[in-house]
Every structure is written in C-alpha cells, then in structure tokens.
Amino acid sequence: MSGHGFHVHGPHDHELEHAAQHGGDRMTNQIAMFTAIIATVGAMFSYMGGATQANAGLYKNNAAIKKTEASNQWNYFQSKSTKQSLAELARDLAPEDKKPTYQAKVERYEKEKNEIKVVADKLEAEAKQWDEQSDQQMHQHHRWAQSTTALQVAIALAAIALLTKKKWLEYAMFGVAGVGLVIGGAAMLHL
Template identity: 75%
Template sequence: MSEAGFHVHGPHEHELEHATQGAHEGAHGAGGGMINQIAMSTAIIATVGAIFGYMGGATQANASLFKNNAAIKKTEASNQWNYFQSKSTKQSLAEVSRDLSPEDKKGVYQAKIDRYEKEKNEIKTVAEGYEKQSLDWDKRSDEQMHQHHRWAQATTVLQVSIALAAIALLTRKKWLEYGMFAMAGAGVVVGVLAALHI
C-alpha cells in the first residue's frame, strides 16, 4: 500500500484471496454442512477401519501360531506312536523268545513282555494326549481364521464406505452420502460379528 492509500495486488495475491474467500464461503454455504459431515464421518470410519484391520492381522497371526502348535503336538504324538511301535516290536520278539525257550527261561521273557505291555499303555496315553492337544490347537486355529475373515470383510465394507464418501464429496449427491452411512453401518455390524466370534 502506498502513502496515498492506493494498493495494487499482484496476480497471485488476487487468486489467493479469491480461493480463500471461496473456500470460506463453500464451507459455510449450502454444501458446507454436507462436506463437514462427510469429512468427519470419513475420519471416524477410517479410524474404525484401522482398528478392524489391526484385529484382522492379529487373528491371522494367532491362527498361524495355533496351526504351528497343532503341528508340533502332532509331531510329538507321532514320536510317541513310533516309540509305542518299537515297544510292540520288542514285546513280539520277547513273546517269540518265550515260546521258543526252555521252561526255566520263560519267566524272564514273560517279565519283559509284561513290562513292555505296561510301557506301551503309558506311551499310548501320552500319544493320545498329544493328538487331543493337536486337534484342540487345530480347532482354535480354524476359529481364529474364521474371525480373521470376518474382520477382513468388515474392513472391506468400511473401505467401500470411504470410497462412497469421496464420490459423494465430488458429486454432492445426497443419496451417495446415505449409501456411505449404510455401508459404514454394515461394516460395523460385520465387525461386531467378528468380535462376537460369529
């Protein structure tokens, strides 16, 4: 501004003032309420979607961990069954030896047979316990994967809701805004189903 009160704007100052004034008027004009509502809703939906995404990742990691535990228990059961088989083989050899030996040696072999039978029963109990644990870990893994899929579905529906919000902002169509809220609601419902393990 000069001393006489005369001021000349440069072209960029004029455009900046015009853009600022237009944005200010747009925010408070007819579409401003819709824009603010969609912007705030999108932020909330994105936050909920981030939480759902985290939960989906956590359940997927748990499913993998549980499946690994199931494989470990299955291997331990297999080891026990191999041990059981070795005792069965030794017992069979002791039975053959008993049957082929003279009477005074039969008692020695019968004691071995009885010991192997007792050991086999103990090994069988341990092996069956590992198999039960393996099945339990497998079941838990399957449940976590089901829950992971629910979280992924909920996250996807919320992402579609955010996409509808962007289109609603660009087109200023009220029905798209309603669609955004409907999709967000559906996403939250699926997220609740995931949280409830349904």
C-alpha cells in the same frame, strides 16, 4: 492482521472464515467427519484382522508340533510292540526255565506301551485343540477382513458422494458403513 486494525487475507482464509461463520456445506462437513471416523475404525479393524491371521498361523504351527510329538510317541509305542512280540515269541520258544525271564519282558513292554499311549493320546488332544483355535482365529480374521472391506467401500462412496453431490450416494455410504460395523461387531463377539 496487524495491531493497527488493518486485515489482509487470501482467498483460502476467506473461505475458511465464511465456512466458520455460515456453517459451510453441511453435506461436505458431514462426509468429511464420517470419512475420518470410518477410516479410524477401519484401521483398527484391519489391525485386528492381521492379528487374528497371525494367531491362526501360530496356532496351526503349534498343532503341527503336537502332531509330530504324538507321531514320535506312536513310533515309540510301535517299537515297544515289536519288542513285546519278539519277547512273546522268545518266551514261547524258550525252555521252561527261561520262560519267566521273557514273560517279565512281555509284561514290562505292555506297561511301557500303556504309558506311551497315554502321552500320545494327550498330545493328539492338544494338537486338536490348537487346530480348533486356529480355525476359530481364521473365522474371526475373515470377519475382520469383510468388515474392513465394507468400510473401505464406504470411504470410496464418500469420495464419490462429495464429488457428485448425490444424496443417494451419501445414503449408500452410510448403509455400507453400517454393514461393515455390524460385521466388525460380529468379529468382536466371535460370531
């Protein structure tokens, strides 16, 4: 457009002006807006799905570390039990004047075993907590993945609805997107 009132534009500009003046094809505009919004929400849900999957792996790894630490404590407990058994045997076979020395060792090993058991039990409880958190994150991950999949199907239905101009596909698109949003809400609420 020049400053002297002379106006030239191409066919694309004409269609844009026509759509702006006459509202364009209502269905096309509605589906385009819907697709943009659902794609954005789907991207956020996809991110959350990836984050919860990563958390589940991290938590499972932490559980494995705690299980290994607990196993080490139980091995240590077992070695103290073996030493205690040997001290009891030595006490029972020793002359009377040596028995108090071996009895003191038996008592010391019993005390050490009890302390080790407390640590091992605590580590096993921590491992169980990490496992439970991992399971919760995987459940949530599955919800995010289901939601994202439903939203992707809704976007595909939107494209088909645009191409075919079928109203029932537009309704299906909204329905599937609604299902995806509900599942995403369930993921958000940890259901």
